[in-house]
Amino acid sequence: MGLVALLLVVAGAWASWGDAQHVLLSQGREHGTLVVTGCSAEVCTGRFDPEGPGPVRRDLTVERSVAVRSDGTYPVVVKPDSRELVRTGLGGGLHAWLPLGGALLLAALVVGGGLRLPRLAWSAAGLGGLLLVGTFLTV
Missing domain, CATH: 2.40.50 (OB fold (Dihydrolipoamide Acetyltransferase, E2P))
Known part of the structure; x- marks a missing residue:
């Protein structure tokens, strides 16, 4: 279950990095x-x-x-x-990281239900939810 949760978060970060790199590393x-x-x-x-x-x-x-x-x-x-x-900007940056937010929410279900780590699950869900809500409010 730990590998599944890790795979979800890594896949979300990988999907986000395609656009996020241009927002974060935009100098030059x-x-x-x-x-x-x-x-x-x-x-x-x-x-x-x-x-x-x-x-x-x-x-x-x-x-x-x-x-x-x-x-x-x-x-x-x-x-x-x-x-x-x-x-670019705050809205573009948050929108680029949107797949990571969804992956964190999915990983929270695996961590809470499969690994029985409720504090870590709530933390991941809170972080993913903040990212999703922040994107919704800024876009």
């Missing part, structure tokens, strides 16, 4: 503001206005999610060697 990457003008089923596009002396671009996309709405303006960072953007 191209930052700017995205004004979303339209969204398809999977991505949203718009006008990217970089911080600094770069030209305005319209060929960059951001993943469509609850964190991005049409006609919204968002601070973003460009993923290296791609045309993809990741939302």
Whole structure:
């Protein structure tokens, strides 16, 4: 049961790291503001206005999610060697760690029910729940 709980948390952290690394380690990457003008089923596009002396671009996309709405303006960072953007700031950072929050909630069930460690289970559930609620309130 301990291995299952550990696997859940590691899988949640791994799923989160894909976007969270660009939010946390954004120094040296191209930052700017995205004004979303339209969204398809999977991505949203718009006008990217970089911080600094770069030209305005319209060929960059951001993943469509609850964190991005049409006609919204968002601070973003460009993923290296791609045309993809990741939302930054508190809302973007919490949204990037959302899979970890869900994994902590699932692991809490395994820890509490399978390992019979209620304090650790409540701690994991509380941390996962705070992450989920914090994301909901900031996005």
